Amino acid sequence: MHESTPLVSIGRILLAAMMFVLVLPYHPKAVDNRDWSQATPSEIHAEMGRRKAMALEAARRREALISSAVQANTQTNYDVTFYDIYLRLNDTTQMIYGRVGMTATATQDGVSAVDIDLYNNMPIDSIVSPSGPLTYSRAGNVVTVNLDHPYNTGESFSFVTYYNGHPVTGGFQAFSFDVHSGNTVMSSLSEPYLARTWWPCKDRPDDKADSFHIAIEVATQFYCGSNGTLDSTVATSPNTHTFYYTVHYPMTTYLFSVAASVYTVWQQDYVYNGGLDTMPVVHATYPDMYSYALPRWGKTPDYIASLAKYYGEYPFTSEKYGHSNFEWGGGMEHQTMTSMTGSTFGFAEPV
Template identity: 35%
Template sequence: MKPLVILVLFVTAALGHIPGPETHEAKWHLPGLTPPVIAAESSHDYDVRHYRIDLDLPMTDGSMTACCAIRLRSNVAALDSVFLNFVNLTCDSVKLGDDHLRFVDSYQFLNVFPDPPVAQGDSVTIDIHYRRSAATTNRGFYWYLKGSGNNRNHTVAYSITQPENSRYWFPCWDQPWDKAEAGCMVNITVPDSFTACANGLLDSVTTSAGKKTFWWTHRYPVSTYLINFAASIFSHWVQYAHIGGGDSIPVENFVWPEDSAQSVIAFAKVPDMVEFFSREDRFGRYPFPEEKYGHVAVFPFSFGGMEHQTMTTVHRYWILYVSESGIAHELAHMWYGDYITCQDWREIWLNEGSASYLDPLWFHHCYGRQSFEEAMQDYATAYFQSDAQFRRPLYDPGLNRMFDWGHTYCKAAWVNHMTRYLHGDTVFDSPGTWFESERAWADSFAYGTGTTHERQAIQERWLGDMGWFYDEWVFMAGFPNYTVNWFPRETADGWEIVIDVGQDNGAQAPDFFRTPVEVLVSLEGGGDTLLHWGIEANPQRDAFPLRARPVGIVFDPGKWLLHKVSITSGVEQELSPGVGVVRPVLHAPAPNPARGRATVRYSLPHAQDVALTVRDVAGRLVRELESGRRAAGHHEAEIRGLAAGVYLVRLEAGPVSETRKLVIQ
């Protein structure tokens, strides 16, 4: 399924809709803003309780007339100013009941002045009448005319706003932590040939003067970026999904008529996905059981999907080319991102990492362990590529890098995978304490927001102190880059294996990652032994007794760790921190000075051509020790028969050239 996603993005780019860097989802950044440092909703002057948004869309252009009724509660003694995000829109009037309120409409903000001020704890509803002009650039609110570009088969309007673009289609306090606890209503009036959808359930459709109004109500707490609408020439069809306890929900799908048959194929597994994620031994009941789940497919669309609460928006090509992974990912967001939302954008890995882990879990459930491992390996590859381009921690990526695929999605999914490993919850068909901890996370922060430290605290109920793990994997950058050497050693009682491990993790990373590792040891005569190895130093040597001579090892056989590793055998000297695994390294000759014979060692990060030579102090070639292709790992060469004097040992490997002095006595 991953190549299909790549194909979809390639075709999209070919049509002129350019995907953002390293993301498969509908995510945008808003330059110039800074994530707020907020402890809770109560620290703001007011708390939004409910949004009602009434839109009137002509659909002949990108204009609209609208009214947004905001019910809010004052958190201060006398709330006399309500500051709202409001961009590229024009406010015509503001009312409180029958009274007009004074307001200031600037380029990016709308400031409303209640009169009299609102007492602390009191709630009021402010009605804001506003409009969008036809010439406004698409952002947050998108409108495309039928026939105005390739494959624009029908006129379409829709909203896509993460992280902070809801302000481009309705006035709001546009932060994820200020959820409207009573939900929202989105009522869309369009020409009567059009259909409109939004969050929640459709209460009714009314008709007047050649127009229809679709009245949608969502009664669960919701962040602004998860409120949406879409309007076009849609066909509408419904599936049903079991969510446990004998209950079911409708899965409502809105697609262009010509895509109806193909959408049945694309969405065929969605009821099974809902049922799988909803299992009481997995992630628990679907979070919006009184309403629905659904999809609306739109085009043009710059990305793949967006997890609007109860109504995911997807690219039309996800239907035409069947992106099962993307469809599973967006559904997973109903638990991770919608049910519990990251408190602010520093914490975005909580949303995306969890959802990114659930779609490989679906693949394991549906297609087996190999499909799961392939998906996780794809994540690892994408992360290593991203890390090589720009290394950063998962936490607080900055708004411009919030949605880079390799970190926010792929590495974050691996953090979930490794946490599961620490739980010992490693039998795929028998979910254990990691799944239990995920349900505890849901129970603790249901319909609210969460932080990294709060997630850590949940895990610590089962695992004890997890500060070291979150420090290394979330608040610092990089990954463990292991060099492993092993050798057998006969003992009085039989055999043991001696294993050395070193880590060269690079800038911004810990000196060493302490995540325990597993090593599978193959034994002479058949059979194997699985070792569980705690990492406490860099470098580290440990010996493990065995019943027979060891003949081979597999590092991390269960594929639970995000890492790279180079393995050698037979070198009995302990590793040192200077053992390089990221570039070729020439180690100092030993002994030095030498009497007649010396050993030269070098290490390679990967297989490559080398030239190892001895030269005099004038640079003239004295002896060629090695030449040609050598495997990754540690190598050595012996020097004999040189006359007394000073020599230079030189290693050339690709662009790297290193020289060491050798004295022969």
């Protein structure tokens, strides 16, 4: 289990403020036709306050619901160290086909079963450990996995969950199949307890895995933005390709991000350490917003440099920073790849 270091916490808070990351969990498809480039800073700050108040109220309702559930305190017997995630997104059927490996260590003696989180509308095909298939049971949105043998404190175990389904929609929606200018947009916004609606995990913000391997397979016309370093993009079939990312820093489950669509992708360099090092800043912009994004998102390296002078270096320099457009009514400070609404509000950054 990893708590946020002060530097990482400050970095996330500052970038959230800088990029005006505003979440509208209960209105993911809210229409925002205002040209926010014409708004005054005070008007934008007022809108920020309104959206943050809505997000806070939504988060409180979610937290109360999750905390009241029996399973809220049944996951203290293990600590997740690594996730190995492979997701195939079908934009036609709006289905997710997933394979999620989890490695963890026991935090007490005699751990013979563990609870993971996955909404019950997402069918499980099988759960398999290195020694073979495991038995499991489901109660509500909790999956109890029976391990191959008891594990004592500090001992490591792992298993892979094979599953599929169309994520829940409505008030507790965290994965969305939307459309922008005729193109499908597949994206996530899971804060704070809704990663479980679309992938199996220990969905607790207080347990950060040390690292992630992320692979997202999509149709060839789509680019997929996600967390960490893009290691490769590999043709998987005549009609699909897979984006392989590695996350080297601890990350909680709700920060795992997917944003896949037809994007115009462009990259800048953030230069730091006295000019000796560079970090990529990657932007995945809706094509119809590309010219609008250039002078706005294009300021990002300068903003990071300015903040670093006062608050310390950006904490994920060995990976990247960037943005992906999505259709939710605000934004989300996903680790190393912020998701931003595609309206002009998603590009408004008054100083």
